[in-house]
Amino acid sequence: MSTSNLPESMRTSVLVGVKNLTIEDRKLPAYGTDEVLVKIAAVGVCGSDVHYFRHGRIGDFVVDGPLVLGHEVSGTIVAVGDSVDPSRVGQRVAIEPQRPCGKCRECRAGLYNLCPHMEFYATPPIDGAFAEYAVIQDAFAHAIPDNLTDEAAALLEPLSVAITTMRKAHVVPGSSVLIAGAGPIGIICAQTAKAFGAAEVIVTDLVAEKRERALKYGATRVIDPVEVDIANEGLDVNAFIDASGSPRAVTAGIKAVRPAGHVVLVGLGNPEMTLPVEHIQNYEINVTGIFRYTDTWPAAIHLVSSGLVELDSLVTGRFGLDQAEEALESDQDPASLKSVVYPSK
Template sequence: MSGTEQNLSFVLEGIHKVKFEDRPIPELKTPHDVLVTVKYTGICGSDVHYWEHGAIGQFVVKDPMVLGHESSGIVSKVGSEVTSLKVGDRVAMEPGVPCRRCEPCKAGKYNLCINMVFAATPPIDGTLAKYYVLPEDFCYKLPETISLQEGALMEPLGVAVHIVRQADVRPGQSVVVFGAGPVGLLCCAVARAFGASKVIAVDIQPLRLEFAKNYAATSIFAPSAVPATENAARLIKENGLGPGADVAIDASGAEPSVHTGIHVLRTGGTYVQGGMGKNEIQFPIMAACTKELNVKGSFRYGSGDYKLAVSLVASGQVNVKDLITGTVKFQEAEQAFMAVKSGKGIKTLIAGVEE
């Protein structure tokens, strides 16, 4: 790398095969677009999965693809019709652009857009580059109180906001969150911000549970190698949940967590699946039916989720700074992937290309 590159990018060519490549500076596609100089990018499990396996479900990396989608940056160019942003503004970048015309989009569920263009989802290039183009309404101006590092965490926080909104968490409710990774921890924080009186974090890793306890959970639970019904019964008893929890959120994708989540709920409770695991699992359908549970999926983020994420951090209701384990230089991007793969820390950031 000579330092004279136009748009240096971190490109996945195949499994465990990455390279730095200089690409053209992207053009503004419409008068409503802005060009962002990317400053920080968080590493997500999906990025690591593409690096490790070359595919997630039906999304297969067939051609070289720029990785990354959890980013913040500074606006460096604006289209002629842009009114809400100017050059120099610091922004959180929402990395999925819907078509705005299909039925889900018109129904207000743009996260379910049939023609979604989402960063670092084959064949769409991601944000681990010097520059990235987005429509102005998918860039969220950061208040002075929020750093660009924190801005990169608006993406996982947006996911957590969407999950907790799907769960319709109300003040005074009890919420059990399975999985104390970044999204699970942020679900705990958002549930607390929404007024939940009990937020129990569940994980099999002691260090993550300890972090959750000091971060946003009111209590923690380490499941044993016993049937899900037994773990659920102990969880209910230890946390004084009476007939069961009001809400269960799975942010792990692990089959035993799904089972325990269904069994830990009271009758009429709400279960939200946020974590992605195996394509198919066994499911305790009898318990879901007889308890008349409200069972929902949750996918990415939709209308108002990023805006609320920024507001929760700006108001001090959610702290994302504590999740940042460290930052590596752009040239050390692959080391960051290795660190995340080995389970080190909570959230590793990659700094933008140095000027």
């Protein structure tokens, strides 16, 4: 099904080299029978976008051609494929920015985030959403209620990371949780831990301003890890979540977990680091990582629409498509938390 009043082209911000963005006019993307065409309202800037912009790669994911960044996305469906309910046109949605194959071993097991054939927004060579329009499969365009702003809907993506983290960390009512790092993911994790029922949420960060901010977003206590020896402070938490990527923070956090507790590595850090293996073995600490998410948008929509998690106030910078480079560099400001790009403005 097509909509006759759509333009033939769209403005797109394209990464053509390290720290090199250009604006291009591109044809609207074609959509398949099971897909929808979304006019993009808001796109959050993620640390991975910044990493691709500055370094041209993240581990094995290498930018070897022009790439459109942006995977934290909200918008409005403006056209649908032949097998999609036409009543979806005009619906406001949050995009789950991935396309698994649906056929591999991992997909069949319900672990579609680990699909080896995954096509994920803004991960080479798949284009993201720093553009006026984007395409996604119908099932991954999640309808949002009227009480969610476009900004909050876009930030359901990092909230999905936090939800996956809490599930992996086995956070339940009454849990005690230690979080290293008070950047965007750390702050959203702190809120989500409280929403999952955590009684104690301890956040560490090197920057005093970030620690103070964490107290406004779910933290019950904040600690300067330079002043306090986290490993020997007797925190005895149920779960440790690393949102810093710091090897020192990871080691200290592991030692702050009680026997049989859980450790979830979320932050992008060194590709390899030394872990206290004897401690992990002797105390049966469960250590894992997360890679994106599965089936989190319904929970994320509920948490925000019910007021258990608040996302709008996290936005500290708003930029048009022509200012995408400025948005990607905004994390240099310690006061910056979350920047959003508006492709249609």
